[in-house]
Amino acid sequence: MSKRITPFASRYCRTLNRLKEAIRCKRPGLLRRGVVLLHDNATPHSANLTQQWLQRYGWEILPHPAHSPDLAPSDFHLFGPLKRHSGGMAFESEDDLISELRNWFDNLDVDFFRVGINSLWSRWQKCIDLHGDYVEK
Structure with a gap:
């Protein structure tokens, strides 16, 4: 190493x-x-x-096929809603950005996280079945 x-x-x-x-x-x-x-x-x-x-x-x-963003909950579940929330916002400082992100996360319903994690299993299985190919929604 x-x-x-x-x-x-x-x-x-x-x-x-x-x-x-x-x-x-x-x-x-x-x-x-x-x-x-x-x-x-x-x-x-x-x-x-x-x-x-x-x-x-x-x-x-769990096995993770190479180059498979389909299995990262941040990619398939988090970034879209975060982008919709913060689209068009401008931040004066890094602290302002961090504050807004914390506020956004604090106000998410627990079901938001549950749905993202629960959908991971089916996405993982599809990805494995397709030998790492892209998983369509």
Whole structure:
């Protein structure tokens, strides 16, 4: 593994540690039943350090065909509504932008997130069935 990759893999493993701790606090039974994770094939996700972390904690990884934005809930569920909400807005500072984003997220109904996550399974299955080809709505 090259030295350039290691910091990114280390950072990703720290993120996984924070995720594991959040699950432990909010849904402790989930860790005992097993975690199934979908992440893409980015270098930090496929690095040896990350793979060792995932094996250590027994987290299962769903296959993710290369170049498949169809499986990123941010791409197929989040960015469209966010673009419609913020279209035409101008921000004087980064803090103003962050404030508006936080406000938007805080006011989303929990069903918005539920729909996005629940639709992931069918999109994933279609993508796998099509061997990574584009998934039509």
